[in-house]
Structures are given as structure tokens and as C-alpha cells.
Amino acid sequence: MNQSECSFYSGGLRGAEETFGQCAEQYNINETNYSFEGHKLARDKNVTVLTPEELAKGEVSMEIVSTKMGRRYAKADQLKKVFQVIFHMINSGFQVFAVGWIQEDNTVMGGTGWGIALAKFFNRPVSVFDQDKNEWFTWDGKSWVQDTPVISHKTFCGTGTRNLTDQGKKAIEDLFARSF
Numbered sequence: 001m002n003q004s005e006c007s008f009y010s011g012g013l014r015g016a017e018e019t020f021g022q023c024a025e026q027y028n029i030n031e032t033n034y035s036f037e038g039h040k041l042a043r044d045k046n047v048t049v050l051t052p053e054e055l056a057k058g059e060v061s062m063e064i065v066s067t068k069m070g071r072r073y074a075k076a077d078q079l080k081k082v083f084q085v086i087f088h089m090i091n092s093g094f095q096v097f098a099v100g101w102i103q104e105d106n107t108v109m110g111g112t113g114w115g116i117a118l119a120k121f122f123n124r125p126v127s128v129f130d131q132d133k134n135e136w137f138t139w140d141g142k143s144w145v146q147d148t149p150v151i152s153h154k155t156f157c158g159t160g161t162r163n164l165t166d167q168g169k170k171a172i173e174d175l176f177a178r179s180f
Contacts, residue, residue, distance in 0.1 A: 001152065003027045003180045009093040009157045011035065011085055012043035016099040016112075016160025019169050021045060023176040024158075034088045036081050050088060058087025083114050086159070090118040093157030096126040097175065099168040100161045102137060102144055115159045125153070129171040131161070136171065151179035 008024040010017045012033030021043040024031045033047045036055055041047065090096060096119040101109040108116040108128055119126040120139055127138045127149040137144035161168070 001154070001179070003029045005154055006030065006151070007032065007093070007155045009034065009089045009155065010043075010159060011082075011089055012041035012045070012047065013162060014042035015162035015164040016168060016172065017158060018042040019164060019172045020097070020158030020160075023172055027176055027180050032092065034085045034092075036085060039081070039085075050085065054088070055081060055084040058084035058091075079111065082111055086111065086115045087118060089157045089159060090115050090122065090124070093155045094124055095151065095153040095156040096124050097128075097149065097151075097156065097158050097172075098126070098160045099129045099131060099164060099171060101132055102128055102130045106144065110161065112160050115157070119157075129160075129168055131165050131168045134167050136175075148178070149175065151175065 007030040008020065009032050010020055012018065012021060012035065021031055021033065025045065031046050033041060033043055033045060034050055035041055035047050036050050096115065098108060098112050098116055100112040103109055107113045116126055116128060127136055127147060129136050136147050136149055138147035138149055
């Protein structure tokens with residue numbers, strides 16, 4: 001696949017999203033980072049600041065998020081806009097890649113988990129690099145299967161933990177190297 005035909009979507013936050021963006025730039029892939037007014041990003045390339053009306057398209061009840069993720073969120077008001085941004089990232093990029101931790105209940109830890117839940121709900125191809133297991137896993141519709149994914153769609157999303165390990169960073173770099 002020709003990387004000049006690809007578009008990458010993310011949130012530009014420190015850690016995994018920042019590394020995904022750096023790799024996209026290195027491979028000359030079109031990049032869009034979604035944000036909202038007052039949100040501090042680590043990566044400020046091609047930022048699309050979503051208006052309140054655009055954010056509202058990703059509106060979801062925090063009760064639904066809590067139920068789907070199997071946990072409660074203490075600072076729901078602050079996280080609401082973050083979850084709305086995640087909706088735009090997942091909605092824009094067909095294939096989804098993340099770095100984090102897959103939990104026993106097949107969810108992914110933290111806000112990254114909401115992006116993965118949306119990707120599964122939208123029936124998107126989704127792969128997660130689990131930093132504890134130091135391996136990639138792809139969702140097969142029922143469970144996580146060990147895999148060595150490649151970027152195979154023209155639009156893709158990269159997200160994940162702010163607490164990126166050296167192995168997580170290498171996993172992202174290797175993903176781009178084997179894809180392009």
C-alpha cells in the first residue's frame with residue numbers, strides 16, 4: 001500500500017499517540033489529531049479542534065461507558081470530552097491500533113479501553129499491543145488472538161496509554177516498518 005494514500009487519526013497525547021504520530025510523519029502519512037478547546041497535546045501537527053457541536057456527535061452517557069467498561073470514572077465531567085474525541089478518532093480511522101493492557105474481561109485499561117470498545121462495536125479491525133505480555137493481539141469477534149498486525153487500510157487510528165514503555169514504542173515503530 002502506498003502510504004501517501006493513507007490517513008492517520010489520533011488525539012496527539014503524550015505516549016502512544018505521540019509515537020504513532022511521529023511514525024506517521026516519518027512515513028509521510030497524512031495525520032489528523034483531534035482535540036477540544038483548552039486540551040493540551042504533546043503533538044500539535046494537523047490539529048482539528050472540535051467545536052462543541054462536533055463534540056456532541058460523540059456524546060455518550062457516562063453510565064453507558066461505565067457499564068460497558070465495567071468500572072466507574074471519578075472525574076466523569078472531565079473525561080466526557082476525552083471520550084467524545086475518542087469517538088471522532090475511531091469513527092475516522094477504519095483500522096484501529098492501540099498500546100496498553102488487555103484485562104481479564106477482554107476490555108483494555110483506561111480511556112484507551114473506550115476506543116477499543118467503540119472499534120469492536122463498529123466492527124472495525126482492532127489490534128492492541130499488550131505492554132505486560134509484550135505482544136500484539138487482534139480481536140477476532142470473540143477473543144483476543146496473538147497476531148503480528150500490519151496497517152492494511154487507507155484510514156487508521158492509533159491510540160493508547162500515556163505510560164508507553166520502550167517495548168510499546170518499539171511495537172509501534174515495528175508496525176509501521178513492516179507495513180510500509
